[in-house]
Amino acid sequence: MDIVVLLKQVPDTEALIQIADDKTSIRTEDVKWVINPYDELAVEEALRIKEKDGGKVTILTVGPERAVESIRTALAMGADEGILIDDPAARGSDALGTAKMLAAALKKTGYDLIIAGQRAVDDDGYQVPSAVAELLEIPQIAMVIKEEIADGKITCERTVEGGTMVVEADLPALFTTQRGINEPRYASLPGIMKAKKKPLTNMTLADLGVGAGEVGEAQAKCKIHDMSFPQERVSGKIIEGETAEAKAAELVRLLAEEAKVI
Amino acid sequence: MPQGVLVFAEQVDGSFRKIAYEAVSEGRRLADTLGEAVTAVVLGSGIEGMAGELGKYGADKVLAGDDPALVDFAPEAYSNVLLDITKANDPRILLVGASSLGKDLAARLAARLGAGLAMDCIALEVDGDTVSATRPMYGGKVLAKVALEGVPQVAAIRPNVMEIAEVPKGGDIEKVEVNIGTPRTRIVEKKLEAAVKADLTEADVVVSGGRGMGSSDFSLLEELAQILGGTVGASRSAVDEGWRPHSDQVGQTGKVVSPSLYIACGISGAIQHLAGMGASKYIVAINKDPEAPIFKKADYGIVEDLFAAVPAIIDELKKRKE
Ligand SMILES: Cc1cc2nc3c(=O)[nH]c(=O)nc-3n(C[C@H](O)[C@H](O)[C@H](O)COP(=O)(O)OP(=O)(O)OC[C@H]3O[C@@H](n4cnc5c(N)ncnc54)[C@H](O)[C@@H]3O)c2cc1C
Numbered sequence: 001m002d003i004v005v006l007l008k009q010v011p012d013t014e015a016l017i018q019i020a021d022d023k024t025s026i027r028t029e030d031v032k033w034v035i036n037p038y039d040e041l042a043v044e045e046a047l048r049i050k051e052k053d054g055g056k057v058t059i060l061t062v063g064p065e066r067a068v069e070s071i072r073t074a075l076a077m078g079a080d081e082g083i084l085i086d087d088p089a090a091r092g093s094d095a096l097g098t099a100k101m102l103a104a105a106l107k108k109t110g111y112d113l114i115i116a117g118q119r120a121v122d123d124d125g126y127q128v129p130s131a132v133a134e135l136l137e138i139p140q141i142a143m144v145i146k147e148e149i150a151d152g153k154i155t156c157e158r159t160v161e162g163g164t165m166v167v168e169a170d171l172p173a174l175f176t177t178q179r180g181i182n183e184p185r186y187a188s189l190p191g192i193m194k195a196k197k198k199p200l201t202n203m204t205l206a207d208l209g210v211g212a213g214e215v216g217e218a219q220a221k222c223k224i225h226d227m228s229f230p231q232e233r234v235s236g237k238i239i240e241g242e243t244a245e246a247k248a249a250e251l252v253r254l255l256a257e258e259a260k261v262i
Numbered sequence: 263m264p265q266g267v268l269v270f271a272e273q274v275d276g277s278f279r280k281i282a283y284e285a286v287s288e289g290r291r292l293a294d295t296l297g298e299a300v301t302a303v304v305l306g307s308g309i310e311g312m313a314g315e316l317g318k319y320g321a322d323k324v325l326a327g328d329d330p331a332l333v334d335f336a337p338e339a340y341s342n343v344l345l346d347i348t349k350a351n352d353p354r355i356l357l358v359g360a361s362s363l364g365k366d367l368a369a370r371l372a373a374r375l376g377a378g379l380a381m382d383c384i385a386l387e388v389d390g391d392t393v394s395a396t397r398p399m400y401g402g403k404v405l406a407k408v409a410l411e412g413v414p415q416v417a418a419i420r421p422n423v424m425e426i427a428e429v430p431k432g433g434d435i436e437k438v439e440v441n442i443g444t445p446r447t448r449i450v451e452k453k454l455e456a457a458v459k460a461d462l463t464e465a466d467v468v469v470s471g472g473r474g475m476g477s478s479d480f481s482l483l484e485e486l487a488q489i490l491g492g493t494v495g496a497s498r499s500a501v502d503e504g505w506r507p508h509s510d511q512v513g514q515t516g517k518v519v520s521p522s523l524y525i526a527c528g529i530s531g532a533i534q535h536l537a538g539m540g541a542s543k544y545i546v547a548i549n550k551d552p553e554a555p556i557f558k559k560a561d562y563g564i565v566e567d568l569f570a571a572v573p574a575i576i577d578e579l580k581k582r583k584e
């Protein structure tokens with residue numbers, strides 16, 4: 001089973017985000033970069049499938065040079081090899097552009113199963129995996145909390161509003177992760193040592209056979225033209241009172257008369 | 263020439279979701295700026311009767327795709343049908359509600375149309391030939407304005423944010439032929455809660471519990487939510503403890519909610535939790551630790567044991583109702 005994990009490097013969820021001078025991107029200095037949390041679930045699930053059924057786990061990333069660190073972390077968790085697509089002409093791609101590069105690379109590596117995160121917590125896009133599956137014309141199942149593979153078929157339980165649905169598809173297929181699917185392992189010390197020797201390939205658009213005119217900022221149909229901070233919430237009032245009952249009465253009064261939400 | 267705004271109006275079991283009204287209303291606003299028409303699309307089984315209701319919210323025309331094969335909102339079959347409809351109608355703008363299945367649908371459609379998509383928008387504007395969308399990024403730490411280019415321009419709008427407005431228009435129903443194609447995925451089983459509660463992302467009031475709940479007994483919060491007509495949510499810690507299902511998790515790796523009222527009970531206010539509820543209109547925090555960071559974001563705070571405060575609030579609300 002050849003499993004490919006689509007992995008994006010993102011700022012740590014705790015990171016202080018600052019807007020860059022160009023007002024269309026964030027300042028990348030002083031940011032701690034990590035594997036997108038949902039992609040960490042994807043790596044873990046890939047490793048579990050490999051441990052059960054055998055096969056190979058490849059990590060595939062579109063990103064700048066620094067993303068190598070995150071690929072190495074996934075290799076230290078147990079993945080077998082990594083591919084970084086990094087090309088100046090690819091910068092500024094939108095979701096569809098990114099998906100084109102990922103799909104081109106996937107056609108080169110081959111795959112039985114592709115696992116991605118449901119969303120990247122930087123752009124909160126929820127788009128790239130869908131586009132990859134559409135470009136490859138393979139089945140896709142989103143927000144999966146449980147999967148089972150047998151006889152060339154994958155059966156997934158996915159979350160939907162108000163519950164879950166069990167969906168099946170023939171392999172090759174793509175699915176995206178939802179929290180609850182697993183608890184990702186930490187990279188062990190021997191894992192980290194081994195990861196240093198695992199193959200990590202750099203690819204450019206030329207390697208992928210993707211033309212510079214197909215991706216990148218000029219081709220993007222969704223472009224950021226301004227960034228701002230949302231209005232800061234200011235701390236409101238702490239409701240004083242002798243007893244819980246007194247505080248409750250005052251809260252309910254405020255909600256009804258001041259906030260007018262009840 | 264591409265013309266008008268096409269709006270997908272999501273329904274479940276014969277009722278429109280709130281997001282459907284929000285999407286049609288928003289579509290009307292955009293169409294008015296353009297001086298063009300709004301066409302709503304309803305897909306499902308046995309839905310023809312309900313389709314006309316969308317006229318009230320500004321749909322000039324409602325396309326009804328009524329077919330037993332569409333009884334469940336299966337993103338794949340739906341995207342196949344909606345793709346045909348979009349191609350046949352050649353709209354300038356396509357609006358979809360960003361419910362969990364709606365996001366799935368929008369992403370597939372945009373990819374197949376080769377269109378630009380702004381996901382989970384909280385505001386839309388028409389700016390000459392392009393749609394400019396405001397959408398939160400980085401867990402709501404940043405608001406980005408994105409410009410869409412090309413045709414059609416696809417926007418998925420965040421539930422509970424855009425205003426519902428009654429702007430009666432024709433709402434003439436037109437039946438459309440449906441071809442679901444050959445889906446590559448098959449639904450084997452549905453495990454839905456018997457009493458479908460309002461989805462968190464659509465609820466007007468959310469009462470969430472955290473580690474401070476101490477156990478899986480959330481009955482107090484259920485009762486408070488019920489009185490307020492709201493829904494129960496949870497912090498990740500409460501979910502990790504196994505007290506609540508993952509679908510209840512609010513936060514950066516859970517659902518993003520923007521109700522009128524969010525009541526956080528026994529939740530400390532970690533940055534990842536705030537990412538999921540910071541856009542609520544009013545936040546109430548109940549926590550026994552006066553130093554809990556949640557108080558810095560709350561409009562109203564009660565420093566108290568939640569097991570004393572919540573029953574007192576319930577009593578007070580009951581008194582008011584009498
Ligand atoms: C990558 C990543 C993603 C994450 N995503 C999310 C996410 O999506 N959503 C999320 O919520 N968290 C998320 N977290 C976890 C987050 O960092 C916090 O750990 C979590 O939100 C804490 O949950 P809590 O407030 O319930 O628990 P705690 O932080 O333990 O707080 C419990 C609070 O309850 C109070 N309390 C205890 N007993 C009582 C009582 N009887 N009455 C009143 N108050 C009481 C305490 O004073 C305390 O403030 C994420 C973390 C990471 C690293």
Ligand SMILES: Nc1ncnc2c1ncn2[C@@H]1O[C@H](COP(=O)(O)O)[C@@H](O)[C@H]1O
Pocket residue numbers: 006007008036038039060061062063095098102115116117118119120121123124125126127128129
């Ligand atoms: N640059 C990228 N490189 C590799 N995978 C990506 C990239 N961007 C997005 N993905 C994958 O697509 C998922 C959803 O991302 P997004 O659509 O950006 O929210 C992520 O969790 C990854 O699995």
